[in-house]
Amino acid sequence: MKKTVSFSKKASNIFFHILTDCNLKCAHCYINKKEHGQGKLPVETIKLWLSVFAKRNPKKKNLIFLGGEPTLHPDLSEAVKEAKRLNYESITVDTNGYLFFDILSKVTPEQVDYFSFSIDGSNTKLNDKIRGKGSYEKVIEGIKKAKAKGFKTSMIYTVSSYNIEDIKNMPDILKDIMPDKFFIQIIGIRGKPAASANNFQVNNSQWFCAIPNTAKKIAELGISVIYPKVYLKKEEPFECAGLLADNYFIFPNGRVYKCPLCEDFAINGLYFNKNNKLVKNGKINEDDLFNLSIPEGCVINKIVQSDNIEYNKDGKPLYKIACCMLKEEIS
Ligand code: SF4
Numbered sequence: 001m002k003k004t005v006s007f008s009k010k011a012s013n014i015f016f017h018i019l020t021d022c023n024l025k026c027a028h029c030y031i032n033k034k035e036h037g038q039g040k041l042p043v044e045t046i047k048l049w050l051s052v053f054a055k056r057n058p059k060k061k062n063l064i065f066l067g068g069e070p071t072l073h074p075d076l077s078e079a080v081k082e083a084k085r086l087n088y089e090s091i092t093v094d095t096n097g098y099l100f101f102d103i104l105s106k107v108t109p110e111q112v113d114y115f116s117f118s119i120d121g122s123n124t125k126l127n128d129k130i131r132g133k134g135s136y137e138k139v140i141e142g143i144k145k146a147k148a149k150g151f152k153t154s155m156i157y158t159v160s161s162y163n164i165e166d167i168k169n170m171p172d173i174l175k176d177i178m179p180d181k182f183f184i185q186i187i188g189i190r191g192k193p194a195a196s197a198n199n200f201q202v203n204n205s206q207w208f209c210a211i212p213n214t215a216k217k218i219a220e221l222g223i224s225v226i227y228p229k230v231y232l233k234k235e236e237p238f239e240c241a242g243l244l245a246d247n248y249f250i251f252p253n254g255r256v257y258k259c260p261l262c263e264d265f266a267i268n269g270l271y272f273n274k275n276n277k278l279v280k281n282g283k284i285n286e287d288d289l290f291n292l293s294i295p296e297g298c299v300i301n302k303i304v305q306s307d308n309i310e311y312n313k314d315g316k317p318l319y320k321i322a323c324c325m326l327k328e329e330i331s
């Protein structure tokens with residue numbers, strides 16, 4: 001069954017980058033230490049910030065631990081247990097597969113709902129070209145270990161001009177691995193891609209030639225597939241998650257964004273101050289941009305990564321770009 005998953009108004013999603021350190025140097029890494037902070041957040045600070053979001057509103061809260069590589073944080077297991085104690089509804093750990101500090105032995109499937117593994121190619125050659133030597137072997141080994149320990153798993157494949165053709169090979173690979181979920185993401189032009197002269201973006205026809213059919217094939221294996229909508233059809237309404245949903249992207253320097261496309265700039269709507277209080281940022285910030293209405297759809301997309309928009313000869317956009325948080329799900 002295929003459906004568009006509109007933004008949940010009943011749940012908050014907390015994307016918590018607990019450090020920016022990483023053992024890999026992926027070509028498309030969105031981490032920008034200048035804008036996101038250096039190193040690891042002390043576990044006491046992680047706990048305080050978790051408690052702020054736990055109390056902030058009564059909605060169900062989903063928590064995703066990210067980095068850098070979150071398993072490089074020696075206190076990740078303690079942070080997971082604290083989140084559980086604070087009644088976060090679901091807890092996910094995103095990982096590149098290296099699973100440092102023996103994390104699978106320090107938490108249980110009752111505490112971590114999903115370990116989510118990043119893979120960006122169906123084979124060693126392509127994946128390792130993007131993510132670094134040895135990373136393909138490690139991610140496959142990591143997901144097998146997590147499954148053997150009884151954890152639910154997902155995989156994340158970030159599509160760019162480097163690998164859009166290759167994703168068609170993923171159904172064959174996934175037959176053997178069988179994660180519970182498969183997430184397809186599209187490259188965001190922030191962090192390294194924003195600083196690079198290479199064009200990482202994929203266009204409308206590349207996207208539609210590769211993604212919906214591949215997603216369908218993967219779903220036929222019995223794996224839930226979630227992928228971004230990206231391009232809206234004429235009859236589909238444009239909506240901005242910054243206005244309608246409760247998503248928070250937290251970084252070690254205290255910045256808290258509602259829109260991930262803004263993360264290269266100091267226009268975060270909220271931040272943790274020196275007393276660990278969550279406060280509003282001064283103007284102009286991302287909140288001031290969410291209400292702007294333009295024919296191209298997402299206003300931040302137009303500012304930071306407009307190469308994915310095509311225009312007719314009269315200068316009108318051929319389609320609107322959807323909010324990056326709007327997803328299709330096939331189960
Ligand atoms: S594993 Fe993640 S954080 Fe590390 S370099 Fe790759 S994309 Fe960046």
Ligand code: SF4
Binds near residue numbers: 240241243259300322
């Ligand atoms: S991606 Fe665009 S539409 Fe979505 S929250 Fe950000 S500004 Fe709003």
